[in-house]
Amino acid sequence: MRDRSSPQPPADRFLRWVAGAAIVLLTLFVAQPYLTGLAFSERTSRAITARGDLAPAEATTVELFARASPSVVHVFVQAAAQGRALMGVDADDGDQNNGAQTGTGFVWDAAGHIVTNNHVVAAAAQGGSSVAVRLSSGAVVSASLVGAAPSYDLAVLRLGRTTAAPQPLAIGTSADLKVGQAAYAIGNPFGLDHTLTTGVISALQRRLPTSAGRELSGVIQTDAAINPGNSGGPLLDSAGRLIGVNTAIFSPSGASAGIGFAIPVDVVNRVVPELIRNGRTRNPGIGIIAGQEATAARLGIDGVVVLRVLRGSPAAAAGLRGVDPQTGDIGDIIVGAGNQPVHRLADLTAVMEAAGLGAPIELTVERDGRTRRVRVTTSDVAERRL
Structure with missing residues (x-):
C-alpha cells in the first residue's frame, strides 16, 4: 500500500503550478478593464498642455481671415410675400431657398458699395424683390441695386443707412497669377456665415458661359471648396488681396467637387467702376x-x-x-x-x-x-x- 504522506512527484507539482498561474493570469485578464479604470481614470479636469506657436502657414491663414472676413457680407434677395421663410419652414440651403436668393458679397469702397454675382440679385433687378445685407457684426442692413452686368455675372449694391461700413478689401491683380499658388475663398456656403476654405489655383484662362449668352474668358479655376452660397464671395491670394469673385462650381451633385470658378479681378476692377458710374456696363x-x-x-x-x-x-x-x-x-x-x-x-x-x-x-x-x-x-x- 502507497504511503499518502509521501512527497508528490515533481511532474504533479509542476502541473499544479501551471494551473495556478493560468488561473491568476485569467483573473487578471478579466479584471484588467476594471483595474485600469480604477488606476488611471481622470476624475478631475485634465491639465492643459501648452500649445506653443502656430506653424507659420497656420498663422498666415488665421491672420488673413481675421483681416479679410469683416469685409465679407451675406446677401439676401427676398420676394415680398415669403412668410414661410420667416417661420423657418425650410433650412437655408445656399443659393436658393424658400423663394429667396442668397449669396455672398464683399465691400468694394468706403461709400458702402457691395460687389456680388448678378445671378444672386437678378430677382431684384427684375423688380418685386428687396435686398438685405448681413454684415460681419450681425447687423442686417437694407441695400439697393446700383447696377448689374449679366455678361460678366457681376452686380453692385449700395448699403443703406449704417453706423459704419466695413473696410473694403485690398485689390490684387489676376495678370500674374500662377497655377499652384495658394487661394482662399470666404463666403456663406449653405447659409453658414463666414466660412473659409483653402486650396490652390488649379488652372487659368478657363471659359465660362454667362446668363447673357456670352462666354467669359480668362476665368480662374480653383480647388478651394466653393458651394451654393459662396457665389459673389472673394477669392484671395496669400497676401489677402482680391484676385477673383467666386461665381460657379462644376459638380453633378451640386456640391463642391474640387472644381470652382472665379471671375478674374482685372475684369472686376474694370466693370465695377462702370456700374457705379452708369448703372450698367457697355459691352x-x-x-x-x-x-x-x-x-x-x-x-x-x-x-x-x-x-x-x-x-x-x-x-x-x-x-x-x-x-x-x-x-x-x-x-x-x-x-x-x-x-x-x-x-x-x-x-x-x-x-x-x-x-x-x-x-x-x-x-x-x-x-x-x-x-x-x-x-x-x-x-x-x-x-x-x-
Missing part, C-alpha cells in the same frame, strides 16, 4: 448672334458661325450675313479677328474687349468657301434688337 461688340459651338463642331466648322445680324449694327453695316432662315444655308463664318485666330466666340469677344468701344477690328470671314477681310468698328450693342 463692345459688332452685333451678331453666334450659332451654337457644339453644333458647329459636329458640322466640322472651326470658327464662329454668324447665326443672325442685328439691325443697324456694325456687322450689318459691314455686310455680314447670317444663316438663311428659308434654306438654312450658312452665311459667314468668322475665323479671325485682329490678326488672331478665332475658333470660338470667346476668342472673338476677347479681341473686342481688348480693343474697347469705337475701335476698328479687321475680321477674317469665310463665305461659300472663299475667305475675305472685313473691317468693323465695335460699338455698344447691349440694347440692340433684331
